[in-house]
Amino acid sequence: MQVTLKDFTKTFDDMTVIDKMNLTVEDGEMLALLGPSGCGKSTTLFAICGIHRINGGQILFGTRDVSNVPSQKRNVGVVFQNYALYPHLTVSENIAFPLSVRGDDKAKIEREVRAIAELTHIEELLARRPAQLSGGQQQRVALARALVRKPDVLLLDEPLANLDAKLRLEMRSEIRRIQLETGITAILVTHDQVEAMSMCDRIAIMNKGEILQIATPTDMYRAPVNKFVAGFLGNPPIVMLEGKASGDGRFIVNGGAGLPLPSRLANIPGDTPLSLGVRPEHFGAAGASQVSGTITFVEPQGRETLFDVTLADGVVLRSIQPAREDVALGHKVAWPLDAEKLLAFDATGQAV
Amino acid sequence: MRTRTSLLGLGFVSPALALLFAFFLMPVVLTTVFAFTNMSTATGITGGSHVITGNLLRDLGNAGIDNDVITALGEASFSVTSETLAAAADAGVEPRFLGEIEARLMGQNFEDARSFESALKSLPSRPTRIRELKLATEPFERSILNTRYASRADMEAAITSMAPDAPAETISTIAEASYTGWRWIDGGNFQTLLDRPETIRIVLNTVFYVAATLAFNVFVGLFLAITTFYLPKTGAGFFSVLWLLPRITPVVLYAVMWKWFTWDNGFLYVIAEQLGLPAFNYMKGSVPTAWATIILVNGFVGASFGMILFSGALRAIPIQQLWASEVDGASRWQQIRQIILPQLRWPILFVTSYQTLSLLSSYEQIWLTTNGGPGSTTTVWALEAFNTALNNYTGNLEYGMGAAMALILVAVGLVLSILYLRMFRFDELVNKPRIEF
Ligand SMILES: Nc1ncnc2c1ncn2[C@@H]1O[C@H](COP(=O)(O)OP(=O)(O)OP(=O)(O)O)[C@@H](O)[C@H]1O
Ligand SMILES: [Mg+2]
Numbered sequence: 001m002q003v004t005l006k007d008f009t010k011t012f013d014d015m016t017v018i019d020k021m022n023l024t025v026e027d028g029e030m031l032a033l034l035g036p037s038g039c040g041k042s043t044t045l046f047a048i049c050g051i052h053r054i055n056g057g058q059i060l061f062g063t064r065d066v067s068n069v070p071s072q073k074r075n076v077g078v079v080f081q082n083y084a085l086y087p088h089l090t091v092s093e094n095i096a097f098p099l100s101v102r103g104d105d106k107a108k109i110e111r112e113v114r115a116i117a118e119l120t121h122i123e124e125l126l127a128r129r130p131a132q133l134s135g136g137q138q139q140r141v142a143l144a145r146a147l148v149r150k151p152d153v154l155l156l157d158e159p160l161a162n163l164d165a166k167l168r169l170e171m172r173s174e175i176r177r178i179q180l181e182t183g184i185t186a187i188l189v190t191h192d193q194v195e196a197m198s199m200c201d202r203i204a205i206m207n208k209g210e211i212l213q214i215a216t217p218t219d220m221y222r223a224p225v226n227k228f229v230a231g232f233l234g235n236p237p238i239v240m241l242e243g244k245a246s247g248d249g250r251f252i253v254n255g256g257a258g259l260p261l262p263s264r265l266a267n268i269p270g271d272t273p274l275s276l277g278v279r280p281e282h283f284g285a286a287g288a289s290q291v292s293g294t295i296t297f298v299e300p301q302g303r304e305t306l307f308d309v310t311l312a313d314g315v316v317l318r319s320i321q322p323a324r325e326d327v328a329l330g331h332k333v334a335w336p337l338d339a340e341k342l343l344a345f346d347a348t349g350q351a352v
Numbered sequence: 353m354r355t356r357t358s359l360l361g362l363g364f365v366s367p368a369l370a371l372l373f374a375f376f377l378m379p380v381v382l383t384t385v386f387a388f389t390n391m392s393t394a395t396g397i398t399g400g401s402h403v404i405t406g407n408l409l410r411d412l413g414n415a416g417i418d419n420d421v422i423t424a425l426g427e428a429s430f431s432v433t434s435e436t437l438a439a440a441a442d443a444g445v446e447p448r449f450l451g452e453i454e455a456r457l458m459g460q461n462f463e464d465a466r467s468f469e470s471a472l473k474s475l476p477s478r479p480t481r482i483r484e485l486k487l488a489t490e491p492f493e494r495s496i497l498n499t500r501y502a503s504r505a506d507m508e509a510a511i512t513s514m515a516p517d518a519p520a521e522t523i524s525t526i527a528e529a530s531y532t533g534w535r536w537i538d539g540g541n542f543q544t545l546l547d548r549p550e551t552i553r554i555v556l557n558t559v560f561y562v563a564a565t566l567a568f569n570v571f572v573g574l575f576l577a578i579t580t581f582y583l584p585k586t587g588a589g590f591f592s593v594l595w596l597l598p599r600i601t602p603v604v605l606y607a608v609m610w611k612w613f614t615w616d617n618g619f620l621y622v623i624a625e626q627l628g629l630p631a632f633n634y635m636k637g638s639v640p641t642a643w644a645t646i647i648l649v650n651g652f653v654g655a656s657f658g659m660i661l662f663s664g665a666l667r668a669i670p671i672q673q674l675w676a677s678e679v680d681g682a683s684r685w686q687q688i689r690q691i692i693l694p695q696l697r698w699p700i701l702f703v704t705s706y707q708t709l710s711l712l713s714s715y716e717q718i719w720l721t722t723n724g725g726p727g728s729t730t731t732v733w734a735l736e737a738f739n740t741a742l743n744n745y746t747g748n749l750e751y752g753m754g755a756a757m758a759l760i761l762v763a764v765g766l767v768l769s770i771l772y773l774r775m776f777r778f779d780e781l782v783n784k785p786r787i788e789f
Contacts, residue, residue: 084672
């Protein structure tokens with residue numbers, strides 16, 4: 001089911017948290033709402049499922065306007081960050097809850113609960129209570145409960161935030177598998193870029209109640225619309241250099257030497273203020289130009305090693321390379337820079 | 353080392369033990385002791401003396417003591433001894449006349465007033481007026497009736513002197529019966545209670561009072577907690593305070609307010625009159641309205657207690673659970689029934705048990721409002737015990753009986769507490785402790 005937000009506005013008391021947001025989630029798509037803490041991701045999610053009333057605009061499920069439909073009648077499944085399982089009910093009663101309040105008959109409930117428990121791999125936990133489950137197991141139960149009545153939309157509010165690193169990895173692919181198997185339209189709220197990129201078809205990146213860009217993970221990473229998006233995606237993060245265009249296809253760092261600009265910006269007039277974004281993988285691997293400097297920081301990460309290289313004029317570039325031990329702290333190096341992949345932003349922060 | 357630690361431990365707990373003993377155990381112990389006595393205002397709570405009264409003689413006669421002995425004890429005699437002479441001097445009998453009595457009649461005994469009077473008349477300086485003569489005989493009268501004897505031996509000696517022929521065991525029985533202090537009567541109080549026809553009525557009243565007030569407390573408490581929970585926050589605070597008022601108002605003021613509310617020409621009365629409904633003193637005018645008053649008076653005090661506990665428990669439920677149940681399709685009612693109430697189970701049980709115990713022993717509000725009436729239709733056990741022991745209008749406070757009634761209350765409360773405690777413990781057993789040692 002397609003979900004559309006039209007000029008969605010939400011205020012708490014006098015504070016406008018979200019102002020005229022527009023967003024379309026395609027049928028069967030999994031979309032990530034990605035953004036820093038407090039940017040309004042949960043607020044958007046709660047508006048979609050009807051927990052919050054909206055203060056302006058429209059929410060459409062398909063063509064149906066649900067803006068004023070109570071949450072009970074929207075047929076959405078929600079997985080809350082803390083799972084919100086009912087502590088006094090067993091796992092199977094928890095999962096059966098949406099069906100039993102609807103008044104389904106026992107046999108049907110039993111059948112549906114079994115089926116969904118199989119899908120989420122929790123068949124052997126059905127008789128337990130939430131307090132007797134691990135975090136990952138609770139997570140699966142919450143997912144099963146959200147899915148059991150075949151909702152039109154599945155909403156996930158930071159579902160992996162409370163899990164340890166290994167379990168997070170496992171549940172990431174698990175949730176994606178289930179979403180693909182059921183073909184349900186899903187919205188995942190997260191502030192973890194890796195989660196967003198690895199699980200979702202598209203990412204809507206938010207900041208301060210505004211959607212900055214909606215794109216597939218690869219597009220967004222390769223071509224962020226502005227400095228915020230470029231800085232938010234990527235780990236280790238992009239290095240942003242402030243300066244201006246030289247007029248002859250180069251970039252002059254404030255108070256320092258020049259770096260090459262991508263050829264598409266060859267004609268940019270001189271003295272145009274620019275920010276140049278250099279991702280760590282763009283320095284030290286391949287490229288036409290050579291940049292030399294001194295290694296001032298080394299961080300081995302197992303498969304890869306992260307270097308900070310300080311150039312002659314004091315500019316620090318970051319480089320990530322397959323693990324190597326032939327260079328060390330203090331060494332002078334001259335590494336290639338892939339100028340064509342560099343990102344440039346104008347004075348307002350928009351990509352150029 | 354071990355002994356030192358245990359001594360140290362004892363040292364630490366001893367203040368608590370002392371307090372426990374003084375404030376918790378002592379009243380129960382005293383109640384238990386009193387319950388097996390016939391203590392009352394008449395007997396006093398310290399020791400007593402030995403007195404034979406007219407009533408006692410009659411009772412003894414009925415109990416089959418030899419009639420001759422009874423008659424002998426009932427008679428007065430007159431004797432001239434140094435004590436009676438001294439008494440007569442104190443009573444202001446003329447000294448010359450007294451000197452003559454001493455000189456002529458010393459050591460003599462007279463069976464009745466007439467013979468003593470005629471003996472006195474023979475004395476030269478006798479008073480001329482017959483009334484004065486009669487007055488002068490009084491100090492010489494020696495009667496066992498209404499005379500206090502400090503010890504049993506004194507009483508026995510007095511009985512022997514009055515009725516020398518009485519057998520020793522009769523004397524002993526009479527001396528025993530003449531004791532005015534309290535004594536042990538084993539289960540006598542309880543037997544009396546069992547035999548009294550009002551007892552069953554008071555028991556039923558109590559059961560009804562506790563059950564109805566409790567139901568009111570819990571349901572209204574729940575209702576208030578849940579409605580204020582769904583109300584906007586600003587209103588909720590105001591309502592909480594409003595419902596607390598009955599509890600924080602001094603009980604006497606609160607009762608007076610209810611009187612004003614329900615009495616003749618009170619608020620309800622006037623309104624009922626305006627509406628053409630029966631208007632009378634609702635508090636005391638009829639049994640159903642008296643009960644309604646009592647249950648409401650106590651119910652409103654207790655409702656705030658339930659409301660506060662339930663509100664706390666409600667707020668402890670994570671809001672996401674309620675959101676989850678809503679998106680899961682649960683209506684308000686289903687949310688309350690299936691998510692909220694099951695999680696309020698322990699607070700409800702706690703309020704129920706706590707309130708049962710406190711209602712069982714509460715009587716103040718009843719005493720201040722209907723005072724058990726009309727008749728004794730709204731008299732509960734605790735009120736009856738209070739009236740028996742501390743508030744009897746005839747003036748004879750029956751401490752022993754009151755204590756016996758209180759003891760029964762304590763026993764019932766104890767049994768209930770144990771039952772409730774086991775119920776709570778049961779919960780702990782089901783939920784394994786989260787913190788293990
Ligand atoms: N009930 C509320 N009353 C007032 N302000 C609120 C309320 N809920 C959220 N806000 C505000 O709205 C903004 C967005 O909150 P929201 O919970 O949507 O953030 P989020 O993106 O989900 O953040 P996080 O990643 O920390 O969960 C925040 O500034 C928050 O303070
Ligand atoms: Mg959030």
